Amino acid sequence: MGMIRGVGVSAGIAIGVIHVPDTAGHAVERRSPDDPQSEVERFRSARDAAVAQLKQLRDRTAAEFGEGKAELFDTHRLMLQDPDYVESIEDLITSSKVNAEFAVNSTAEQFAAMFAAMDNSYMQARAADVKDVSRRVINVLEGRRGGTAADTGGDSRIILAEDLAPSETVQLDRSKVLGFVTARGSANSHTAILARTMGLPAIIGIGDAFDPADDGRTAVIDGTSGLVFVDPDEKTLAEYQGRKAQFEEHLRLLQELKGKPTETKSGQQVRLYANIGRPSDVAAVLANDAEGIGLFRSEFLYLESEDWPTEEFQFEAYREVAQKMGDRLVVIRTLDIGADKQVGYFNLEHEDNPALGYRAIRICLTRPEIFKVQLRALLRASAYGNIAIMLPMITSVQEVRDAKKILDEVKDELRGGHVDFDERIQVGIMIETPASVIMADELAAEVDFFSIGTNDLTQYTLACDRQNPNLARFADPHSPAVLRMIRMAVEAAHRHNIWCGICGELGADLSLTDTFLRLGLDELSVPPASVLPLRNAIRNH
Incomplete structure (x- = not known):
């Protein structure tokens, strides 16, 4: 038996025979045409x-x-x-x-x-x-279709390949493909995203362990742990057959949680929302029965545009989400460009340390012409649903007041033009810097809610660049310092009678669900696929 370790990108267990498709590329010949x-x-x-x-x-x-x-x-x-x-x-x-x-x-x-x-x-x-x-x-x-991983030879197989293109992945026959393993790939790739959508266990990044000679051998793949067992022994095979049955039963039970309240056995209720980046993600939010959207990352409207997204373009995107969500709250974060999210047409100067540089609310306050376009679109869309505005990277009370002043100017412009919007629209802030935690009492007096961004809060609290893989062992989001920061923010919010949630990755960490419940968090916003597992954990608490 051989064990290979990769990166699991789509949960689930598959047991079957390996198929290595003949998709090897060939060298493209260089020729000198006459014409x-x-x-x-x-x-x-x-x-x-x-x-x-x-x-x-x-x-x-x-x-x-x-x-x-x-x-x-x-x-x-x-x-x-x-x-x-x-x-x-x-x-x-x-x-x-x-x-x-x-x-x-x-x-x-x-x-x-x-x-x-x-x-x-x-x-x-x-x-x-x-x-x-x-x-x-x-x-x-070249007049050819090329090899395709979609061809498994007629039997149910586990695909083992150097890599799979998104177009190859979407053409996989789910009645025959049990899962796949690739030598290369990225957890953020469309291939990985499609695997999760299709419900196919998937592992990437096995590197040099990729061996075409494994074709025809029996394998077990665990898309959660990233483990591959080639020619498993009887004990391993029996263990994973049991795990596979448990996983499938777990998925069935999760579906029964749709429509049920998110509350503990003692009656403590938590609002369970979802994070999205595009209007098309709402389908997953509804399919997983989230109670609202706690983070709409509006910067993706900028990242995926070749030029400034117009007010009308943004308005249509925000309105589409609001209408699809009905009465459920949709919290839209104003653009968080900068740091690891660069957009060419912003013409931002190179920074040696962009995480501490010109980003998010700092761009909006110094380039109000950009900010106003987005605020107009957000306010107009608020007439079509339950929208809230959230300001990122806040470090001071003055930043909030300056942002609210610009928002009030936009409201006055809309009133003057007799344009409808929600006059009582909520305005909240991200708690993601130590400064915002220290100033939480003063900030809570200015806004309607807090949402804790645990990714950046961990980075800034522990002085660890979250983009640097060499710091993974030091950037511990479970650090007592980070958890104490969260507790301080929650307590300050409740002293001022506003709600406080989490919209960072930590919200979906089931090992911290007990801690978050004890801290009294009012809301958790997580990836759509994490909604039902988290509801299950809360209801069993």
Whole structure:
């Protein structure tokens, strides 16, 4: 028996025979065409065919998994039509007199390297996407479909591959594919996201342990722990057969919790909300029966735009979420750009320590023309649902007052234009700096609620850059210092009769649920998939 350790990205246990698909790429040959302009036309024709293929894949994905996951292929189509991408390929063909296949492959490598070098983990994961779409164009140019991981040979198998592109993942036949393991990949990749959506146990990052010779062997994969057992012995096999049955029963029982109140056996109630980044994520919020949205990361509207998102664009996004959520509260965080979330058109200067730099509320207060556009959109959307506004990275009372002054100016403008909005809209702040904890009593007198961002609070309290993997052992969110900060914030909020919640990753940590209940937190906002497991833990407390 051999044991391999990777990174689990989609929970569940699969037991079956390994299938290693023949998807190995081949070297793209460099040729010197006689007529470069004809080669440009070959590329354009292949690109158009690839766009048409992606349209079909998008429609299939929307029908099976919903519009939210189908948007990936809209992004892929935009990549193929991106002027910089197209210009790079066509310039390479004409200036270097190379064939279209070589130009596409070279541009893909260049763009992928650019994405991989970015500080933002979301943008790093786009390196796989640009390679995926480029491989599609090359396949069209070469007149072949290429190998596909979707073909398991007719039997139920566990896929073992170097990597899986998102387009390959979405085409996996769930009646035959039990799960998959890859040598490479990212937990933030669309492949990992799709695996969770499809309910497929998945493990990435096994590296050099990937061995095509394992094809046909029996394996056990645990998508929670990231463990792979090749040719498991009888004891291991029996153990994981039992775990698999327990996991499936657990999922069944969780579904029975839909519609039931989130309260302990003693009657202590907690509001259980969900975190989202896009309007399309609301489907998962509703499917998992969250009671509201505790964090809508509005910066994704900026990160995924090539230019400033207009007031109308933002208004439509906020209104869509508010309407879909009905009476349930939707807390929208104003843009949190900066630090690890960089946007080119903001033209932010390079900073040696961006986590302590020009970001979030600091940008909004010094560039009010940007802030006002978002506030107008938020206020207008508040007429269509139960919206609250949340300000990030607050360190002082003056920042809150300055932000509220700008908000009041926008309200006056809307009243003057006879534009409807919620006059009683709640305004809250993120508690994510030691300064905000120390000033919590004064801040609580200014706002309607606190929401604790445990990721940044841990970073700033422990002086540990959360983007630095070398500090993982020191950046302990369970630190007594961090938990004491949380307690201080909760107590200050309750002294001033406002509610206090958590919207950081720690909220979904079941090992801390007891602590959070004892601290008296009013609300926990977690990823949609964590809602039912957390409700189960609270109801059994």
